[in-house]
Structures are given as structure tokens and as C-alpha cells.
Amino acid sequence: MTVQTQPDAALPDPADFGFSVIAEDDLPPELLALAEQVRHLVEAVAHTDVEREELVAARGMVEALTERLNARRRDTTTVLKEESPQARAEYSTVINAVSGDTNPAAPPLSLERTDDGLRGEVTLSGAYQGPPGAAHGGWVAALLDQALGAAAGAAGMPGLTANLNVDFHEITPLNEPLSVEARVTGTERRKVFVSGEIRHNGQVTATGTAIMVRLAL
Numbered sequence: 001m002t003v004q005t006q007p008d009a010a011l012p013d014p015a016d017f018g019f020s021v022i023a024e025d026d027l028p029p030e031l032l033a034l035a036e037q038v039r040h041l042v043e044a045v046a047h048t049d050v051e052r053e054e055l056v057a058a059r060g061m062v063e064a065l066t067e068r069l070n071a072r073r074r075d076t077t078t079v080l081k082e083e084s085p086q087a088r089a090e091y092s093t094v095i096n097a098v099s100g101d102t103n104p105a106a107p108p109l110s111l112e113r114t115d116d117g118l119r120g121e122v123t124l125s126g127a128y129q130g131p132p133g134a135a136h137g138g139w140v141a142a143l144l145d146q147a148l149g150a151a152a153g154a155a156g157m158p159g160l161t162a163n164l165n166v167d168f169h170e171i172t173p174l175n176e177p178l179s180v181e182a183r184v185t186g187t188e189r190r191k192v193f194v195s196g197e198i199r200h201n202g203q204v205t206a207t208g209t210a211i212m213v214r215l216a217l
């Protein structure tokens with residue numbers, strides 16, 4: 001198996017598939033701030049134990065706010081074009097469940113290039129709980145899936161996850177900074193082999209490997 005990258009000119013352009021493409025500058029900072037505030041709201045709703053009258057009042061406010069925000073909606077499939085320091089264009093969905101800055105459901109995980117792949121930090125709030133005090137395994141897998149897929153994309157080989165294996169070595173704690181790393185380990189025709197891990201305080205909590213199948217051009 002060999003690790004190869006391809007020139008930018010050969011990378012698929014999402015616009016060719018009919019998707020709307022926007023740049024980072026097109027996302028107003030006010031939207032990022034709103035999404036962050038709503039993450040706090042979700043965490044508060046998940047944990048609140050206030051009186052029923054307060055719950056009814058809060059629901060009314062959130063209902064009114066939902067109506068205001070729905071006045072103008074972005075297409076779900078909108079793609080974000082990011083210019084990396086190396087000037088290679090990278091693409092991701094704006095409303096990405098794991099890394100979407102404007103998606104309040106996303107933790108969000110943001111990744112940066114390292115010598116051999118990508119690395120990022122993320123903290124999962126109590127809203128991502130599975131067992132008491134620990135992250136839900138599905139979300140641990142989602143962090144790895146995103147990082148592994150992004151590592152293939154950052155290496156010039158964007159694709160879809162065909163197979164994902166996750167080993168859970170320790171519980172992944174909530175409300176603690178986690179580091180996520182991923183890299184390409186090999187290629188075979190359209191298959192891109194990737195591996196990665198999540199660490200808390202340097203201790204590996206979960207490892208993952210995946211096969212990404214490159215988009216057929």
C-alpha cells in the first residue's frame with residue numbers, strides 16, 4: 001500500500017455536483033455566536049430542574065425564536081470552502097453534525113493540519129452523555145469518523161466512509177478537553193485507509209480505523 005496525494009486540479013469541486021458553495025467569510029460571526037449560545041441552551045435544557053411555570057415560559061420563548069430564525073433558511077447541503085495555509089481548498093458541509101461551527105448540535109470539532117495528518121481539540125458537554133458522566137459511544141465514533149474522513153480529504157482524497165471500526169479503551173469523559181488525531185495510513189485503488197485516536201490528558205480513550213472510498217470522478 002502507498003500513500004499518495006493528487007494535485008488540486010484533480011480534486012472534485014462540489015459545485016459540479018450541484019451543491020451551493022460558500023466561503024468562510026460568508027458566515028456571519030453573529031451566526032457562530034448564536035450557535036454557541038444555543039449549545040449552552042441545549043445543555044441547560046438537558047439538565048434543568050426548574051418549576052413547571054418556568055418551563056412553559058421558556059418553551060414559548062424558544063417557539064417564537066424558532067419562527068423568527070426560520071424566516072430565511074440555508075440549503076441543508078451547502079458546502080463550505082476553506083482555504084488552508086497551504087492554499088489547498090478543503091470542503092465540508094456547513095451543517096456538519098460533528099464539526100459544523102454554525103450547527104448547535106455539533107460539539108463542534110475543529111481540526112488543523114499536523115506533520116502527518118490532522119489534530120483538534122473538543123469538549124463534549126453533558127448533552128453528549130451515554131453512561132453516567134461519560135460520552136455516548138456513538139458520539140465517540142462520530143468524532144473519529146469525522147476526523148478520519150477529514151484526514152483523507154486533507155490529503156487530497158475526499159471520500160465516504162465505507163467501513164469504520166472503533167475500540168473503546170476507557171470511558172471518554174464529559175466536560176473535559178479531548179484531543180482527536182487522524183492520519184492516512186495507506187491507499188489501494190479508491191480505498192483510503194485511515195486511523196485515529198481520542199485522548200484525555202494524554203491517555204487514549206478510543207481508537208478508530210476506517211476505509212474511506214474516494215469519490216468517483
Ligand SMILES: CCCCCCCCCC(=O)SCCNC(=O)CCNC(=O)[C@H](O)C(C)(C)COP(=O)(O)OP(=O)(O)OC[C@H]1O[C@@H](n2cnc3c(N)ncnc32)[C@H](O)[C@@H]1OP(=O)(O)O
Binds near residue numbers: 091149153163188
Ligand atoms: C469532504 C472531506 C471531508 C469529509 C468529512 C466527512 C466525514 C464524515 C464521513 C461520513 O460520515 S460519510 C457518511 C457515511 N458513509 C456513507 O454514507 C457511505 C455509504 N456507502 C456508499 O455510498 C458506497 O457503498 C461507497 C461510496 C462507500 C462505495 O460504493 P462504490 O460503488 O463507490 O464503490 P465500490 O463498491 O466499487 O467499492 C470500491 C472499493 O471499496 C471497497 N469497499 C466498498 N464498501 C466497502 C466496505 N463496506 N468495507 C470494505 N471495503 C469496501 C470495495 O471492495 C472496493 O475495493 P477494491 O478496489 O479493492 O475492489
